[in-house]
Amino acid sequence: MKSWSRIVLIVGAYPDSLASSCNKTSPISELSEILSEFLPSEICLHLLPFYPSSGDFGFAPNTLRKVRSDLGNWSDIGNLAKKRKIIIDGIYNHVGIEHEWVKSFLEKPSIISNVLFAYKGLQPNQGPLSPRGGFALREYHIEDECWCLWQTFSEAAADVRLDSVIAQKEIKNHLEVLASHGVWGVRLDALVYYAKKLDGDIRHNPGVYEKAEMVADWVYEAGLNPIAQLDCDAMGVTYFAEGKYKQIPINDFSFSTILALAFIEGSAKGLEHHLKLNTKLQRVVTLAPRTHDGILLRSEKLSDVDKAQIIKFAQRENLKVRISNGTPYELNCSAPYFYSKAVGVDNTYRAIVIALSVASFGGGHAYFYLPFLVGYMPEYSAEVQDEDPRALNRSKIPIEHINDFLKSKDGDLLADLLNVLCVVNTDNGVSHPKEIQSGKDIDSGLLVIEDKTCMLKLYVNFSNSVSTAIGVCEKEAIFTNGLTENGVLKPLSVAIVKSDEER
Template structure:
C-alpha cells in the first residue's frame, strides 16, 4: 500500500556545489531570488562527504554528514522550511574511504564492521560457479568484484557493483540494517521530506540469479519504503530497466521515475510520430517523477526490449535515436558514452538534453512542454533549466563521462544563462504551468494522424497541450473556473 502523493508539483534537481555560489545557503538565496515562483521542492543530489569523490557524492564516506564545504544540517533544515527536500539514500554501497571499511582493511574478519560489507564468498562460497558469476547483470563495463588487500596480506574479492571505490553493503545483515536506519533517522531529524533510493535494484544478491531486481529486491524496497513512511517521508525508487518492471515496482512503493519518457520524447520529435509515446502514457505509472535529463545520462534500456519481450521502441528505432543524438551534439556525446569514458553506464547516452536536440530552442521548449503535461511530479535538472551545452572541457579534465552534463555554474554564468531566449521561455512556461489548476485532476490524451493532445481536467478547470507533429509546433489552452479561456502558441514564448 502506497502513500497518496501530491503530484501537481515541479521540482528542481541540482548539485549544491555546481549551481549558485557553492553552498546550501547560496542555493536557498537563488531559489528565493532569481528562481522565485518556479519550484515546489528541490532534489539535492548527494551533499555528503566527499562531494568531489570518484562518483560526485554517490560514494559517501559518511552518509549521515553534510560536506562542510556546502554547509551544515542546519542549512538543510532552513531550506526545507521553504522547499520540501528530496535527498539520496545510497542503499547499495559506501566509500572505500569510509571509517567502517578502513577498519575492515585493518582488522579483517575481526572488525565489527566485517558483516556490513558484501564479498563474493558470502554469496557464492569459496569456490564460486563460473556460470553463476557470468549471469550477474552488469550496469558498468568494470568487474563486479574487486580484490582488495587487507593489512594481513589477504586479498578479498569485495562486491563492487559500480566502481572499486564503492563497496557494496550487505543490506540483510544486522549492521547493514542499522546503517540504513541511521540514515533514515538523520534525514527525518533534519526535515528531509522525500528520499530517493539510489541503486536499489542491485541491493539484493543471490546465487543462481542475475542479482538484479529479484523478488527479494521488491521485498527489500517495500520494507525500506515502509520504514521511511513511518518516519513521515515519501520514498522514490530509482531503477533503470524494462518498462513492465517499472510498472510492477510502482505498485509496491510511493513513487518511481518515468525513465522511459526521455527517449520517447526524443523519438517523437525526431520522427514526428507520437505513437510510441502515446502507448507508454496509456500504461505508465501515475505515481511517478518525470524527467528529461538527470545527473546521469539519457536512458536507453528503459525503452528497450527484454528477454524476448518487445520494448517501447524497437532496436532499429533505438539505434537511430542514439545516432541522432550523436549527430545533433556534433559527436561530443560519443566522447562521453560507452567505453569512450570512465565511470559510465552501458545503457545510457551521456549528453545534455539541449545538445541532444541540436540546441534547437523550439524543439527544446516543446520537449519541456510535453514533460510538464505528463502525469507525475515534473523534475527539472539544473543543467536543463539553464539549457546547458555539453561541457566537453570538464569531461576532458576529469575523464568522467557523465561530467559532460554536470556543469559548474557560478553567479556570473547563471546570470548569462538566464538571459538566453530559450531559458527565459522555459521559465515563463513553468510559471504558466503553475497557474493552471487543472493539474490537480485527471489526465487524458488523444492521437490522430498529425495531432497529439495531452489534456487535464479538474472540477471547472481545463488545460491542454496540442502538438502538431509535422511542423513540431504546439498550442497551450487553459481555463481556470470562472475565468476567460486562454490560448497561447508555444513558440511565442521565445519572442
C-alpha cells in the same frame, strides 16, 4: 504518511551546481538563493548527494552523518527545507570505499564481513557483471587470504547487507537526521540491487521486494516520503505494487529517448503511443527529459528500432554513446545540446519548453535537471578533463549564464510557464484522467494532452517546419510561445488552454 499529491514539478541539482567566486556563503545556501529567484516555492528540489564521498559524483558516501564541509552544513539543509520541499538521496545499497566499515574490512575482514558482501576464496568471475562493465566482485588480498568484495558500480563503493543490524541502525539514524532538518522525501537509490545472488543477475534477485519495502517502511516511520529509482518497465512495476506502497513514484527511464526521437522525426506519433501505455500502468510515473547522467538508452521499454535510430543520429552528430558490457547505456551529451542538433541552435529553448510541458502534462510528476531548465550546454563552454563521460553533465553552471538567462526572453518564458505548470497536479491517470492524441498526416507533429481534473489542455507542435491549426486563438491561451490570432500553432511551439468545458 505524507502524500505526493501536491508535488508536481521536481528540479534536480547538485549542491555545487553553480560556478561562483562568491565566498560569503556556502554553495548550498547560494543555490537556495538563486533558485528562489526563479523557481516558485511549490516546486520541489531534489538535492543530489552532499556527503563526503569516495567518488561516483557523490554516490559513494563515506558517511551519511555529515555534509561535505566545502558545500555547507546541516543548518543549510534545514534552511533550504524551510523554503521548499526537498528530496535527499537515500544511498543505502552501498558505501564509499573510505567508509569506516570498508576500512575495517581491509584491516581485518572477518570482523566486519557480515556488514558488507564479502566472500573469502572466490574469484571475480564467480559473480555477476556490473551494470557499468566488468565484474561486480573485486579481489582483495588481506592477511595472506584472498577475498572478494561486492562492488556493483565501481571500485569507489562497496555494497552493504541490509539485513545487518549495524547497517539498519545507520540507515534509520540517517532518516531521523533528515526528518529533523525538515526534509520532505527520500529517493531510494539503486534499490533493485538490494538483494544479491552470486549465480543470478545483478538486479531483481530473490528477497529484493521485501528489502525495498522494509526500507520504504523506515522512510514512512521517519515521517518522510519515499521515491524509488525504478523504471516503469515490466520488472519495475512489480515493486511497491500493492497497498500504501503503490503511491510511491517510479520513473520512466525511456521517456528521454522517446522525447528526443520526437524532435528528430518532427512527429508526435511515437510519443503519443508511449504516454498512452504509461496511463495504463495505474502507477505514479515521473517523467524526466534527461537525468544528471544523460539521455538513457538502457530501458527495456525501448525497442531495438528506437535505440538504433537515436544511436544513428548520435553518431552522425558525433555525440558520445556510452557502452556498458557491449550494450548502449546512455548518451552523455547534455539534452539542450542534443536538441540543438535535432532542431537547430536557435530553436533549442523552444524544444526545452516543449519538453517541460509534455513532462508536466504527460506523467505523474515532472523532473527537470537544473542545467537543462536554464538551457545550459557545457559542450560550448566547459572544459571537462574527467575520463568519465558523465562528468560533462556535472559541469558547473557559470553564475553569469544564470543571470543572463533570467534577464532574457527565454527566462521570462520559463517564469510564465512554471507558474502555469504548477497548477497541473497530475498523477498518471490514477485520479487525473487524461486524453492523449496526436495529429494525422501533415499534422503528425501535433500532440494534444487534456487533463480533465485541472481542466487544462496542452497543444504541442513538434514539427520544425509545418504550422498546424488547432481551433483555439491566442487570446484563449493561458500560455503560448507560438499560437497566432487565427488559431495556428507555429512550428516547435506550445499552447496551454482551458478545456472546452471551461471556455
